Amino acid sequence: MDPFSDEKVIDAWSRNASQWTDAVRGRHIESRERVTNRAIVDAVLGYSPQSVLDVGCGEGWLVRALSERVNTVVGVDAIPSLIERARAAGAGDYRQATYEEIALGAVDGTFDVVVCNFSLIGRTSVEQLFSAIPSLLSPQGVLIVQTLHPASSCGDLPYQDGWREGSWAGFGAGFTDPAPWYFRTLGSWVALFRESRFQLFDMREPIHPTTCKPASVIFIAGLARTSLPG
Template sequence: MDPFSDEKIFDSWSKNAPQWSEVVRKGKIESRRLVTNNAIVEAILKRSPQSVLDVGCGEGWLVRELADKVAHVSGADVIPGLIERAQDAGGGSFYVASYDEIAKGALDSLSDVVVCNFSLLGKESVETLFKAVPSLLAPNGAFIVQTLHPMVSCGDSPYQDGWREGSWDGFSPDFTDPAPWYFRTLGSWVTLFLNSGFRLLEISEPIHPKTHMPASVIFIAETTPNNPLQPTADASAE
């Protein structure tokens, strides 16, 4: 197995699904608890959506958080172990689907918001998903992405796109075999949106109250006018 690949990401998260679910549900990640959880919820709700699709939903915390605020909420993830935990906890509809399967039409409904919250770790699979998101959005819908801030997550490595080794530093010894991830500069993220048929409406940088550094970066985008992959209002009503 290629140590820097989407296959390796899948393998790692499959092994760590129980551990990750416990960490998220017990609020053990300080940056999420203090900053990023609220940041992504606020970004979604200010769009006043009637429907939200969480792509890469993990064990389903965001779907549950939105369940009493949005009429229709659903989540999809490639890891069956995470989806099983999401389904057990409830709050919405959940589906096992890879980004490639989503791009091929595995999900046939349209949503006012498609969100990816710290779930864009790979290279080709992420690029494939970006191309497919317009076909998942209802007219005037938004694509919202929260991810690691490139300037902070770069560390001592060169500030250039490329695969990075994963780490479970700061987590319990129960975690094993960390997943690699594909680093993108801020400019590369912007280019990915533009090349996938989006226009960026907003880029925000939630600040950690203790470090006073960006805890993440949030992109909010809409499809460009006359995007052939964007469903029309008539089509969405059928």
């Protein structure tokens, strides 16, 4: 198996589903607890949706949080063991499907918000998913993506697209075999939205209160109503 591939991402997350569930439910991830969890909940609820699709829902924390305020919340994830854990915790409708399967129509219906919270890790699978999301949005629906901020996650490596080695540092004990991830520059993220028929409405940079640096970046986009120049 190629150590830098979408296939390896799925393999690594499958191996660490239990550890991830413990880390999230045990509140071991400091940046999420202090900044990014609230940032994504506020971003979604700011659009007063009646229906939400959480793509890459993991063990289901965001679905559970949104279900308190949203009529219909569906979570979908590629990892069967994460979906099992999400269902066991209750609240929400959970389905197992890869991003490639979603691109082929595995999820029915349309939603007021499609949200991807730190779940766009791969390369080709993410690009395929983006091409399918327009068909999952209601006419006035929005796509909300929270991901690592390119400026703060680049490290000492060149600021250019490419696969990076993963790390479970700061997530708690028991993790093995870190999942690789595909780094995109800010410009590449913007281009991905544009090429997938989206128009960016907003870009937010939640700031960590201690480091005073971006803990993430949140993109909010809707379907482009006219052809964009260029």
